[in-house]
Every structure is written in C-alpha cells, then in structure tokens.
Amino acid sequence: MFRPFEKISRTTVLIMVSIQVIVLLSIWQSFPAGLIPSPLRIGEALGGLLASSLLWDNVLVSLLLTLKALFFSVVITLLFSYLSVVPFFRPFAQFIVKCRYLTLTGLIFIFTLLTRDGSQLKLSLLVFGIVPFFTTSFMSVIVHTNAQEFELCQTLGYGRWQSLYEVIIVGKADQVFEIVRQNFAIAWMMITMVEGLSMSEGGVGTLLIKYNKYNDLVHVMALQAVIFGLGLFFDHLLGRLRHWLFPYVKL
Template structure:
C-alpha cells in the first residue's frame, strides 16, 4: 500500500508515478484534487488544439449557450424538465418500493416479477397506450418517465430484498415479529439507505430517458425538445451547450440526493 513517509514529507516522484498505476493505493484528497485538475487542464488543451469538424470549440459552445438562454428559453425549458423529472422520480420511488414491499408475500411476487420484466419494452410501443391513459401531454411525459424508472428500480430493489439472509428473517421471528412487520423492518427500515441510493441512481437514468420522452411529447417543451431541434439543424455548438447544461445539473442533483441519503441515514458515516 502506498503511504506517506511522514506527515509533511514529500513523496518521491517515482513512488507517486507507480501509485497512479497501482490499484487500491492510499491517496490523499488533496492529491486527488490535483490529479483531477491536471487531467482537466490536459483535456482542455487537447480540445483547444483539435480542429475536428465533429467537435465544436469551447468559445462556440459558450456563444451557443448564451444564444439559447437569451433567444430560445433554455432556462424555462430546463425548469420544465426538472419539474417533470422530480415528479416522476418521486412517483417511481414510491411505486417501486410499494411493489417490492408487497412482493414479500407470495400473492404479489408474480406481479413484481412482471413489472421487472417490463424493463425490456421500449417507449415507442407504449406511447399509444399511455396516450389513452392520460389527459394531456404533460401527464403523458410523467407517465412514460415514471414507468421507465419504476421497472428498473423494481428490478434492482428486488435483487436487494432477495439478498436478505435467512438469518435476519429468523432473528426477526425470535423477536416475536410476524408477517408484514418483518417486511417493514427488513425492507422499509433495513433497506432504506439502499432505496435512497437506488433513487439517486434512477435519477440519472431518468435524465437519460427524459430527452427521449420529451422528444416523443413535444407539447409542453423541455430540454429534450431543444436538443432534438439543435440536432435537426446540425447545430453542434447548441447540442454540446445543452448536453453540458444537463450534465452540470445532473452532478448537482446527484450531490444533493447523496446528501439527503447521508442525512436520513447518518449511520452510513460510521461504516
């Protein structure tokens, strides 16, 4: 294991270079920050030096981003996409948790397995069904996105519940717990940190699906519609500007959901 020789002792360059290529070595947070900064600087240098037609310049992306905000309503469309994403995320989290909680009883287990199997279906074949089930384009977007996240989260959460050891179930029985009380303790309480982590992961999946859903349902706007419009006219500067905007918001959202998980489950900090 790579370690410092003293509290403030400099690390030999040879040891440092070997550590960069060695798995499972100790690296300080400061070293990681420096390493990321160097990689970002190198990447920007290579980007600026390239003259590829398929890769717009940073200056062009910044100008396109300004035009999208001033003239094409990027911020209102981003807020619309965020609203759709958050509503669908909460609905999918609650629905998939309920499905998996009920699946601990034999009566509901086949339905949970069926919901997990639906992850193989594409939106193109489901749009007509959801159109009949919803009242307007906004409900259609939320419905499709909720479905897309629910089936994947149900699959992941079922695997977590299946991994609960029999010893934990037996331990609950020795404490005079029975039936749904065992499910409550082991699934809802025991797997709360896992549920929140899956919500965090599916939030990222939701943004991947959101642009597709907004492309299918254009009536209420969103960054997905703007992204498809920029693609249609081969405006690479605009495409990259929107993609970077989505990336930056996604990283912020991921950090916030991680903070919520840590706040709700403070015992994770001691593990």
C-alpha cells in the same frame, strides 16, 4: 499515484482530475476545426445559455417532470416490492422486473390512447420506463437480505408483518434512497426523449431537438454540458441527503 490500490488525498485527487480535464480539453481544442465544435466555442455558447431565461425555464419544466415521475415511480416500486414478499403478489413484481426488456417506442401509441394530454403522456412514459429498473434494483436488495435480520426479529417474538416492517421497510429505507440516486440518471436520460413527444410544454429535451433540427451543434453540446452538470449535481445532492437522513450508512 501510479501504483495499484494506492490511497491518495482529496486535494491530490482534485489537482489530478483538474489537470486531466485541462489536458483533454487542450487536445480537443487543438484539433482542426470541423463539424465537431471546439471547447472554446461550446464554452461561449454555454455562457450565453446560462445567462438566458430560455435555459432555466426549460430546465425547470424538465426538473418538475422528472421529480413528479420519480415520485410516482418510487411509490409504485415500493408498493410492489414490499408486497413481493407475499407469495400472492410476487408474480406482479416479477412481471414488472421483466418489463425492462420492453421498448418505449413501440408503446407510445398505446400510451397516447390511454392518456388525456401530452403532459400525462410524458409522465406515464417516464414512469413506465423507470419503474422496471427501480423494481429490479429493490427486489435484488430484498432477495439479498441477511437471513439473520429475520431471525433476530423471530427471536424478539415479532410476527411476519412486524418483521416485514422492521427489516424491509425501515431497514432498507437507506437503500431505497440509494436506488433512487443510482436510477435518477435513467430518468434524466429519458426526459430528453419523452419531451420530444409533446413539445408544447418545453423542457431541455424540446430545446435539444430544436437545436438539432437546425444543426446547431455548438448549442447542442452546450446543452449537453448543462444536462451533464445538473445530473452530477443531483447525484451529489441525493448522496448528501442519504447520509444526512441515514447517518449509519457512512459508518
């Protein structure tokens, strides 16, 4: 367990991580009571939150917005990334990649002018925030495509569009899924930020802002734990889904 590159069983990993978590929480609990709430108090607040419909209603709102944003982001990313192999469209994809250096805060007013309501504003900001990261990851996958994949297409007598379909669209479908999985975290992280811009529809971001406003750190931490847990759950779910849809990736 303490040697480099040592392989350990799943059960050992589970026991080891459980012990590490317990030890860390115990150390945290043993700190003198101050501004930072203790794990036990957070646990109590978490129990209360989990039992309330307030949490689940807000989680549902955030999840729906995230999924909607992911869907539009994936569509836009794929469209521009697939087209990036055509020289005419490559600058568009390259520009999107560079857009990841833009800050959302400076663009909120522009987006407010361009959108009709708070719902659209949140969605468009999320999509704008996610697409450059998705496109950067997928463009990297396309650029690093093994040349032999195209050569095999050529030897099979494929045309260029046929090669694009086989190598990039079909051949990289599993990697699109992996990119979505990896970047889900970005969307989930941004959701709390954009929800603060239009609070009427609710969402975990709105809830966090409310608790923060009243300095209710116990509930802020409990909500962070929920957000963290949901993030891990979706990460695992998307990973499982990828293995199920593309069985060859685990070979």
